[in-house]
Amino acid sequence: MHHFLIIVPDMSILFEATGIADILSQANRVLESAGDEPAYSYELVSCDDNHIVRGRSGLTVLAENTLEELGTDNQYDTLLVTSRGSGSAQQDRVADWLRQAAPNAKRIVSICGGAFLLAKAGLLDGRKATTHWQRLDKLQQAYPRVDVQRGPIYVQDGHIWSSAGISAGFDLILAIIEQDCGTAIARQVAQNFVMYLRRPGGQMQFSEAILPSDEDGGLIADLERWIQEDLSRDLSVEALANKAAMSPRNFSRVFTREAGMPPARFVEEQRLAAARVMLEQSALNIDVIAQKTGFGNGLNLRRVFERRLQLAPTDYRARFGSLHLA
Structure with a gap:
């Protein structure tokens, strides 16, 4: 079972986190319909001292846990950060938690601006990574040790994955499902959501x-x-x-x-x-x-x-x- 810890900084675009949860849930349904065991579990985690995450849209979601409630010495399957977050204090807090928890994680993922938090934690030093096209220069300037990729909508470098803008995170998750469960399962998930498994034409x-x-x-x-x-x-x-x-x-x-x-x-x-x-x-x-x-x-x-x-x-x-x- 792959457990996703979906870290949602305040003032995120909530559709990133909730969309990823829906895709993982759909993968479980496809697996179960094929007679297999579910492959994924997940939980939303807030970055402040309460469980409420405010989105840019004004909507809120209720997270199961906060970073403060989770130990950095636990064994984690997949740590996923959905955005850069709001304010330097929160960014420092998340980056510090990631720095300590990363050695115990099998897979680390950033969506869009989440790459800045991975970079701030030093997790992208010497690695290939990407982010939203409007922030590529800023990421490279702020973190020169990161090998910023300016083309792909997602990048895998070892156990660390990063994606470009918001919906590109869904492409990344489908690629992870394909790696974990095989092409047939990933393709069925994509078809159910009327998505491309791999965007045709590029x-x-x-x-x-x-x-x-x-x-x-x-x-x-x-x-x-x-x-x-x-x-x-x-x-x-x-x-x-x-x-x-x-x-x-x-x-x-x-x-x-x-x-x-x-x-x-x-x-x-x-x-x-x-x-x-x-x-x-x-x-x-x-x-x-x-x-x-x-x-x-x-x-x-x-x-x-x-x-x-x-x-x-x-x-x-x-x-x-x-x-x-x-």
């Missing part, structure tokens, strides 16, 4: 394509990552089957069973999602986007957009593109 903050996880998730999971690395390459069923060292027929059967959709559909989903990101967040020419995402040319891209989204790429950009591109 996991780079605010813009570009993502670097897939290096965790070993089996042949099909590894192949999915290989697909995402370069959407412009030949991704026909025959090419993918050759990569997997299978016959096309057997490969299609195995891939569909593991991925929940045929390989051609999976590839199209990845390419479509990547093209949408580029249309939303770049000024690249339509033909260039089509080439980068494997559609070949603008005509093919347009056909897929109109079939799947009932919009031409130019109309999609006009409707959903970033304001600074207008």
